[in-house]
Amino acid sequence: MTSVVPLHPGSDVPGLSRYAALASALRARIVAGEWPPGSALPAESLLATQHQVALGTMRRALEQLVNMGLVERIHGKGTFVRQGIAGASMLRLFRFDSGGGEVPQSRILSRQRVHASAAVARQLGVAPGEPVLQLQRLRLLAQRPCLLEDIWLPLDLFAALENSDTQAWGDLLYPQFANQCGVHVHRAVDHIGFALLTGTQAHHLQLPPGHPCVAVERNAHDLTGRCVEWRTTRADAHAFHYTVTIT
Amino acid sequence: MTSVVPLHPGSDVPGLSRYAALASALRARIVAGEWPPGSALPAESLLATQHQVALGTMRRALEQLVNMGLVERIHGKGTFVRQGIAGASMLRLFRFDSGGGEVPQSRILSRQRVHASAAVARQLGVAPGEPVLQLQRLRLLAQRPCLLEDIWLPLDLFAALENSDTQAWGDLLYPQFANQCGVHVHRAVDHIGFALLTGTQAHHLQLPPGHPCVAVERNAHDLTGRCVEWRTTRADAHAFHYTVTIT
DNA sequence: AAGTGGTCTAGACCACTCT
């Protein structure tokens, strides 16, 4: 009988290579907030000596963090925890007539504090009945409505938004989240489907009721993986276009 | 004045790192057919000594080929040129009632040799008027039509398909391309959009004329980058669903 | 000039696959 032997010599995490274990450990420290978004990690050489591994091994771990989208490395400057995603990401799904890469204007139609329905609670990962902030938002290109959004935000994170002046919010929401609430959207999952517009939805988009639309349901997450936003975006189905490459 | 100096010592390709140059050279040999799809490259140690670089440098080059999707490496076995993509890739865009990961049945509705229209010629990258094979194909799940496809193939590659028995083709087209014509589809670009069904399209799909549909235009390419197929697939828009993760 | 990440080396040893 032999005792259990690690996968690799010196590895203290059975079943994981050394660089993978290092990446996991660094990830935990990033998620815990030891290095906040935008800040720099220690130099790779320092991290290597601190963890008593060769430089190449530490580089490999950092490379894995890059692939996870957690950090980005800049030659000559350092290794930085990635900021939240910018926004305007919804427009990549559509081609509007005068949408030459410009950020659409944002108009908040309504904002109210509500109790989370079962569906909203499930999407946000909070208890049903918890207070959430509900927004309805219209986005316009060249003064023409193009996107209609219903947004739910957990109030414990976004209390600062409840009474601030929506006129001053600017056209992108995620920078707003970061500046006013310290919430960085790090990852978003979009479920794209097809539907027909209700009367009120159609009215906001200046389209006929029953008009075909694309409905994008988005769950946005922060670094820790917590869902910080649930959103449904609707737009004219004829404006939809998306390109995927298979390999 | 100093003369132009390579980016890295020993690099014979200015502006490219050594491993990138190696990857490029290997890529050229793969595309040229020196190692056909499915075959193994020489061992990394052999390649390294042949090219007079350190093992780590050659590994880096091979890693880049993996990221390009050109080869796959199997621990203990070797490095293999990737086979063409399998097929059934269209179903990832839809959720049909009884579509539990099964391959839909394929029914060729028509096959004819035609002269490439301007549009078809442009998509396939051939001269207008060149002979092409046009297929119309219906795909069914649990005996119910779900996808209608119009397919154009350049005849110089696919002459073998012109007279073979379509009943014997099987439910996936790409394996057929590989087996009968030696054409390996290595990469496909799908443009997803929205449309309304014409009367005849609707009839094939057993839907009402004017019914909303998703139209997927696909350009499929082989290893050399040549477009070997142009296809438009149509299906009930209500069955469409797609998930994208942004990071 | 000092500090950062990027490239490359030469070699040891481990893990997986097939015979």
Place this chain on the structure above:
DNA sequence: GAGTGGTCTAGACCACTTG
């Protein structure tokens, strides 16, 4: 056992950024 790819090391040197 022989051959393959995967991990790790210790070090040299290059390229980029900033002061």
